[in-house]
Amino acid sequence: MIAPPHDPALALKLLCDPTRLRILGLVERAELSVGELARALEMAQSRVSNHLRVLREADVLAERHAGRTTWLSLAPLDAAPGGAALLARLWAALRADLPALPEHRADVERLERVLAERAARSGEFFDRVAGEWDKIGVDFATGQARQRAAAALLARESVVADLGCGTGWYARALAPLCSRVVLVDRSQAMLDEALRKLEPLPPGVRVEARRGELDALPIVDGELDGAVAGLVLHHLAELDSAVREIHRALKPGGRVAIVELAPHGEEWMREALGDRALGLDPRDVLRALERAGFQHVTLESLEDRYRPHVPGDDPEARAALPLYLVRACKPARA
Ligand SMILES: C[S@@+](CC[C@H](N)C(=O)[O-])C[C@H]1O[C@@H](n2cnc3c(N)ncnc32)[C@H](O)[C@@H]1O
Incomplete structure (x- = not known):
């Protein structure tokens, strides 16, 4: 050529x-x-x-x-x-x-x-x-492989409760990491929804839904290694009895984590979201925990925001409310 x-x-x-x-x-x-x-x-x-x-x-x-x-x-x-x-x-x-x-x-x-x-x-x-x-590049059929690998690093024999679980967000995070999750809520419909959303359960985990009140927990003394109470304490008439109940339900050395809203002025949340108090002063939560006998009580503000939908014409309208986390420990037996 x-x-x-x-x-x-x-x-x-x-x-x-x-x-x-x-x-x-x-x-x-x-x-x-x-x-x-x-x-x-x-x-x-x-x-x-x-x-x-x-x-x-x-x-x-x-x-x-x-x-x-x-x-x-x-x-x-x-x-x-x-x-x-x-x-x-x-x-x-x-x-x-x-x-x-x-x-x-x-x-x-x-x-x-x-x-x-x-x-x-x-x-x-x-x-x-x-x-x-x-x-x-990521398509796992159930996600179990990762959950089990992560859970294998932690002591899995723990029993934890999601108190005022609502639709069970915390329970879903906890289920792969422990052996038993107890859901507690006063609303049977919320418990049903949480159970539904927990499916399919990671292998080897038991979930129990128990209808009940935070100030009379349907949990026997010392049954729990840990308890989480997310955005539920501001629904209560008073804190002390619920916090004492959490203390009773925990084993010695057991831990509680509380996520709450800082005090705010969104009055509409009372009616739209059933809130009793417009947030809680974190100092009140800390004092209630100490009165109940908890130790190592700590407070952290969270980078996160609670963003409920604001009722009205604008479907995009959302609040952005500051959140905090309180952690505490039931003393181990001497
Ligand atoms: C705002 S929702 C929070 C749900 C969930 N913890 C979360 O963070 O997504 C509050 C839940 O607490 C429940 N609740 C309110 N007061 C309660 C009480 N005294 N005892 C038990 N459950 C309660 C409600 O039924 C509702 O499901």
């Missing part, structure tokens, strides 16, 4: 070969080594080399040498004079129809794999896909 052909018949002859068209279709997408190209075409290198020689002689392919590797790409045909410009025009007319080649789709899929393997080897692959990884 005379390179690059001015003669239209020769130029057509050069491109009148499915393998050459497939090669051009691939090197147009990415610069490839000869080995990578052969893998993307699923052909022996010796067979590919003959075609490469023809295309190289016609200046259709550009070569770059790095160490022992020769990298191939489509020559910038547009910028080339004479015969190369003729090839450029022909190629521009043909490339849109490459999908009509029977092998094209498989070529492109293999090319993607070849490029992914190259990127994985160089370590850049995960850098590139980090932002997308949860969409493309």
